[in-house]
Amino acid sequence: MKLVTAGEMRELDRRTIEEVGVPSLVLMENAGRGTYQVLRREFPELAGPVTVLAGRGNNGGDGLVVARYLAQDGHPVRVFLLARRDEVKGDAAVNLKIAENLGLEIWEILQEAHLAEALPRLARGALVVDALLGTGLNAPVGGLLARLIEEVNSLAIPVLAVDIPSGLNADTGEVMGVAVKAQVTVTYGCAKLGQILPPGRDYVGRLWRVDIGIPPRLTWEIKTELAEAGEMRGLLPPRPLxxxxxxxxxxxxxxxxxxxxxxxxxxxxxxxxxxxxxxxxxxxxxxxxxxxxxxxxxxxxxxxxxxxxxxxxxxxxxxxxxxxxxxxxxxxxxxxxxxxxxxxxxxxxxxxxxxxxxxxxxxxxxxxxxxxxxxxxxxxxxxxxxxxxxxxxxxxxxxxxxxxxxxxxxxxxxxxxxxxxxxxxxxxxxxxxxxxxxxxxxxxxxxxxxxxxxxxxxxxxxxxxxxxxxxxxxxxxxxxxxxxxxxxxxxxxxxxxxxxxxxxxxxxxxxxxxxxxxxxxxxxxxxxxxx
CATH class of the missing domain: 3.40.1190.20 (Ribokinase)
Incomplete structure (x- = not known):
């Protein structure tokens, strides 16, 4: 299994979109649908609402797809959006509009007062889906986001992270000020180096990889990998009779x-x-x-x-x-x-x-x-x-x-x-x-x-x-x-x-x-x- 940096993953996405012709919206849909499938597999008996924490970028867009699949399955779900709606752009904005059209409960969390009002509802949920920050993070997390992450980590309810726990550096595993501590992480295309390197692995929990449609041939030149059981089994020397x-x-x-x-x-x-x-x-x-x-x-x-x-x-x-x-x-x-x-x-x-x-x-x-x-x-x-x-x-x-x-x-x-x-x-x-x-x-x-x-x-x-x-x-x-x-x-x-x-x-x-x-x-x- 190939391991990539955030930059390598962006290049794989770009080539899939521009050279192969897979629309970026399809990649986001595949990511969100795969995350939903893992969610149902990992948490088959959710007894309460799911809270999706969504940022303004593509990571938040992935989370909005997850929220949609939960709602269509009849499961109570709400979205806490850490941005104004008009700040959400591109494919994420498309999925935000779909969520609105379906009548999903969406809260904008823009200041401390909003967060204080939202926290009791967060604490009464059965699961948190972390779709705040993606793999492009390169500066310490602060302000309202940091406060929210600290509150999430203090709760006695499980967390599923979208692609990577928010606050983790995807290349080094470094905690950028504060990071979500997830029980399950669903990553896309390839696993990221920061999910393997300490202390990142301690924040990832059970790590799943979703195939979102990146052609394998695009990864052939990547020189970093994670050993897999199937390949290792094939290396065992034969024992002829x-x-x-x-x-x-x-x-x-x-x-x-x-x-x-x-x-x-x-x-x-x-x-x-x-x-x-x-x-x-x-x-x-x-x-x-x-x-x-x-x-x-x-x-x-x-x-x-x-x-x-x-x-x-x-x-x-x-x-x-x-x-x-x-x-x-x-x-x-x-x-x-x-x-x-x-x-x-x-x-x-x-x-x-x-x-x-x-x-x-x-x-x-x-x-x-x-x-x-x-x-x-x-x-x-x-x-x-x-x-x-x-x-x-x-x-x-x-x-x-x-x-x-x-x-x-x-x-x-x-x-x-x-x-x-x-x-x-x-x-x-x-x-x-x-x-x-x-x-x-x-x-x-x-x-x-x-x-x-x-x-x-x-x-x-x-x-x-x-x-x-x-x-x-x-x-x-x-x-x-x-x-x-x-x-x-x-x-x-x-x-x-x-x-x-x-x-x-x-x-x-x-x-x-x-x-x-x-x-x-x-x-x-x-x-x-x-x-």
Whole structure:
């Protein structure tokens, strides 16, 4: 599913109207009708009137279409118009006139006295439809509008937002002074970036997308997307009947140091859960016996250590390169440690190893200030930083990374010719060609030590099976989050460990492949983006 900025959506509307010939009034009708269909689906037993809050622009026009469909269905509805009637122009004015001709109750809210008179009626309603401000908002909300939004948020009745909750920046998710907190949002054509990025998602509620008639071919050049279950299901590597362990590749996990053997173990096990035929944990020699006991299915391979520490040293490079000669993929970094010789080893492997490689944790820490090494890497590289690791890579701050997640991830991917998995709420995957995919799965179960090591192993396992870096990263991130969602659904959101993701993964894969999880809610022209 494509994700767009407000400007990109305006251009899609323009091209649909001018190049394809679909009248703008038809687009508004489709938007309002689709919103009404979602409204009836989400709120099937409304016990009271619906209040439509309409602004003077096209967003208000969409709301007026919704009001008309409610009235024609026999449901009590009233419109609070935050403008004089003669200020409403274009297609919105056409729908205002239709509403008037049908005898809909329309109140003009132009000053505090009007608002004070309207609020008791608003509070007695069953539902508020927010059609005040659309995706073009670029300045803080103030005055009467801000007062009304604050009152709406204080009410104990649900809110359905038209296209985007009023007060949210459609490009950044920023709250422009104050914003409506909706239980349901119905967006048009494409989902908007500001509905995905924090804090926007917290204001959107359940997000539905309505097909208003934008031809899909017009969206082909848009490079930002939201991963969808159907496409991710299609990326699962096939499991032919006449196959063997060699069919599914051999992943080598270069990981572990004193106190961090769990990271190596979880990454190795995750590689097998992803479907790799063989996984070997390449670990410091003095920790090998411990991991031999801890790991059953993955193999281990002991390597020389740095002086006086239980961590890999420079002497490990030659035997490791020899060992990797006939393997398919590498996962580098979980629990590796930060010794000077370990960092040197990481530099050599990241630059010179010809195999596809996913780099995480201490592998990333070793590359802080040395991302230039990746520009001449012998094979494809996937980096999986959390915001703190990303900040170290760029000599920046976590706050700055979090405020510019999309921009920073895309710039690193394009500049250094790598794939970037920037973890966090709505983890995103950025590719060297400028594409970015946001991930819709996951929850706070993943805010726990070791879950990143599991993700590294999953991505590595998919690389070993021959998936491209773009597909391996997106599929690994999606299923990693889906496993957390499954745990939350079945057992609740608390008390889980990173290892629980591994334990439930076969069941998650089965439910996912059969289309039973996540549950699908779709109708003609309607699609639930997330709940």
């Amino acid at each position: 006449a196959s063997h362990k060699g069919t599914f590749g051999h992943l080598v996990v270069v990981a572990g140091s004193e106190g961090k053997t769990g990271a190596a173990a979880m990454a190795a096990e995750a590689g097998l859960r992803a479907g790799a035929g063989l996984v070997t944990a390449a670990v410091p020699a003095t920790l090998n016996d411990l991991l031999e006991v801890k790991l059953t299915e993955p193999m281990t391979h002991p390597l020389p250590e740095a002086p006086e520490v239980r961590a890999l040293g420079e002497a490990a490079l030659a035997p490791l390169q020899e060992f990797l000669a006939d393997k398919e993929a590498v996962a580098l970094g979980p629990g590796l440690g930060t010794h000077e010789e370990t960092r040197s080893l990481v530099h050599s492997l990241a630059r010179d190893c010809p195999l596809p490689m996913v780099i995480d944790a201490d592998g990333l820490n070793a590359l802080a200030g040395r991302l230039d090494l990746l520009e001449r890497a012998a094979g494809p590289r996937i980096l999986t930083p959390h915001p703190g690791e990303m900040a170290r890579l760029l000599t920046s701050t976590t706050r700055e990374v979090q405020s510019q997640r999309l921009k920073m991830a895309r710039e690193v991917a394009q500049t250094h010719k790598v794939w970037v998995v920037l973890k966090g709420a709505q983890t995103l995957v950025a590719a060297p060609d400028g594409r970015v995919s946001f991930n819709p799965t996951g929850n706070p179960i993943l805010a726990s030590g070791g879950t990143g090591d599991v993700l590294t192993g999953l991505i590595g396992g998919f690389l070993a099976q021959g998936l491209s870096p773009w597909d391996a990263a997106r599929l690994g991130v999606y299923l990693h989050g889906l496993a957390a969602d499954y745990l939350a659904e079945v057992l609740g959101p608390r008390g889980h460990l990173a290892g629980d993701l591994l334990a439930v993964f076969p069941e998650v894969l089965a439910e996912f492949q059969q289309g039973r999880f996540p549950p699908r809610e779709e109708d003609v022209g309607l699609q639930l983006v997330w709940s």
